[in-house]
Amino acid sequence: MFGNNFKNRITRSITADAAILALATMAHATNVACVGNSITEGYGIWGEKKYPDHLQEMLGSGYTVTNFGKSSMTFAGEKIKGGENNATYWKTEKFKAALASSPDIVVIELGTNDSKYFTDKCIWEGTERYNYLYGQCEKSQLYSDYEALIDTFAHLPTSPEIFATLQPYSNNCEWGIMDTAIVSQINPIIKETAVKKGVNIIDLHTLFQTPAWFLDDSVHPNASGAQELAKIVNKYITLAKPRIAQNGATLSVQGDAYGFRWYKAGKLIEGADKASLAISETGTYRALVKVEEGNDSWLLSDKIEVKDLSATTGIRPTRQTAQPKMRKLHHKVDVKGRIVDGRK
Structure with a gap:
């Protein structure tokens, strides 16, 4: 009934409309920047989905989730005792890219490696190990650096909603990462600073401790752990605000x-x-x-x-x-x- 030219025009029109709709959807998608260390980057599960990948699936097409994790990084700034901090997230290209991504939501998962500043010696396979970062950063400096990190994202033109995570359980003496330091030193810094600045808090330490979710190193999520971690983050991103x-x-x-x-x-x-x-x-x-009785998660x-x-x-x-x-x-x-x- 209709000629091929007409059909071709209709097909091109539908294709063009679909492309415009896709671009419009992308333009209005909520940008989520997952900032973090190797836990975010996905150390040890290179061929598997990382937690930001699972988070993208859970949030759906209305969101664009990007993984800005970088292994071994601290939230401590560039200046530490005796020189430069080459393990600081502040110096990474991932940090610059996260800032440039125009985020609407920022999830900050940093602090596990900062526990090394408080780990002196421990016994690993019968040998006393000394952690080379021990004592190289003042606790007051960690407070100011974490506050500056929050401010740097908060002052972006998009005024993103920020979720600070209390660091999950991690315990690896060989790497100088001890859960006692995370609990007694790092997570209090994160919580006190987040409360001072008025940003959301996700208590990963309470909610992410199941041994079956970790690799053998007792620090990094395995493939199933990455999915469970995403479920936790997704829950608080999507939970109704007070x-x-x-x-x-x-x-x-x-x-x-x-x-x-x-x-x-x-x-x-x-x-x-x-x-x-x-x-x-x-x-x-x-x-x-504080939205739940069983953990220390807070929503603004x-x-x-x-x-x-x-x-x-x-x-x-x-x-x-x-x-x-x-x-x-x-x-x-x-x-x-x-x-x-x-x-x-």
């Missing part, structure tokens, strides 16, 4: 929560750690909320703009349940509610 309601001069977090930190204009309000916050000024407020709420201290927003008024009206029966009924046949 909600804040205003009732006059009081703000409150709605729903179940297990810990609270409040911020005004992006600054942590010292001592504000309850579910409710009494306010005396208008402005922009947010809350960082959306902003609430307070313009009137007498306003009420985000709280549904209690609805009065209307009493049903009694209807007059026109028939006699028996005890089972059936109409008696007398007047039928």
